[in-house]
Amino acid sequence: MMHIWTVANQKGGVGKTTTAVTLAGMLAQQGKRTLLVDLDPQGSLTSYFSYNPDDIEDSVYNLFASGPSTSNVISALHPTLCDNLWLLPSSVVLATLDKEIGTHPGMGLVLKKSLGRLENRFDFILLDCTPVLGILMINALAACEKLLIPVQTEFLALKGLERMYHTLDMVQHSQKSVPSKCIVPTMYDQRTRASVDSLHTLRARYGNEVWREKIPVDTKFRDASKLGKPLSYLHPRARGVLAYEQLLQDLAA
Template sequence: MKVWAVANQKGGVGKTTTTTSLAGLLAQRGHSTLVVDLDPHGSLTSYFGFDPETIEPSAYDLFARAAQGSSDTIMLRPTAVKNLSLLPASTALATLDRQLGARSGMGLVVRRALQALSGRFEYALIDCPPMLGVLMVNALAACDRLLVPVQTEYLALKGLERMVHTLEMIQRSRSQPLPYTIVPTLFDRRTRASVESLEELRQRYPAQIWSEAIPVDTQFRDASRQGLPLTVVHPWSRGSQAYRRLLDEVLLPEAPAQAVAHE
């Protein structure tokens, strides 16, 4: 099973949208795919029609059970999309850092849970919360590839630098280097902020950045209202086509992702 995490410490940059779009495409192509919601807000969980306030069991139970020394597998939820399952988030995840953060062994809970599921899925995509904590650490330890959506706006670089710094820290505790791809999002070629920030990102991270950008597409709102990936609802919209090209590039063995260690 291939595990991809979608992370950026900045909020509202398109992490959940990137997770649903890429997972939707993989599922549509016939790959059994799991999406894992590690954001206590549960946006991805809500997207697929579940209530993060009440849903049980959830990713929270992975941690609660691990703390008790149990390694039972967690019930997954089917989604309305064929081949696509969800490991939901519940709002209880917000209490984890306080409850378990300092306990040793808690950094590998998601990695172990996914290893136990590796026979069932070809891909697992993890949607991360916009802050550094035990959940993001788990996602970065569990994945073999990282996608970093970055909104094309002024100050985009600042948020990204924090994420790259986190990556460099994580890199030291991993046995394999973690390749990452920067995905420019919410690109509007009519605005100077979008055009200039994209240019700046390309100059600063020439080896890691995807050669294109995900455009602003109002159809994303329509898709989220329907609780389905955009690629399922409007497969030929600009946003869907852009995510399809991103997926094709990420799936290439020679994808333009560089390990942080090589920086």
């Protein structure tokens, strides 16, 4: 059985890519065949693994431009420096997608169909979204069984979350199954008022849709992104890693 999880929030810089990379790295280390999909035209995830989104040949774009065929999906799979961990990269041309084909009917299911072609090649597929609402995010929401919403514990954090819920409502009208949601508080710093207060508000408003723990601020995440491997490969005992391990256990439970 292939599990598909989407990481999304309509706010930038909240830890979406970090969450996708870190969880995927841990799954791969556990021996799970794992695929990361970069659905952000900025290509942060693609760059993380040292591919260049400005001149990549085969990417997520192919699936939209030439169709969700098995050969199109397979030829866009790229290896990473880690065993069991693969990347379906982004390309800068993805930024043109909404203008080109955004309004064509049926375009919301391209990704779901494409990933379905992979059948049992992977145990886990993690989709990393752009913060911009558009055809890519709609596709990611339609393709997943689980939706992780990282929320930075700071003032104004709830704005992006409200927008995200609104988008979900919209998408769910046209869908049979609904992904289960998990709000993941990120970049928590217990010494700051902003972190403590916003986490409190988050729990009060969203109750048990909020994960019981939180991801702490850990500067090692930034360092790991320069080395092309998820943090757990470099610092297995880092506090950020331990927190994501706990998250993964809770998600799998």
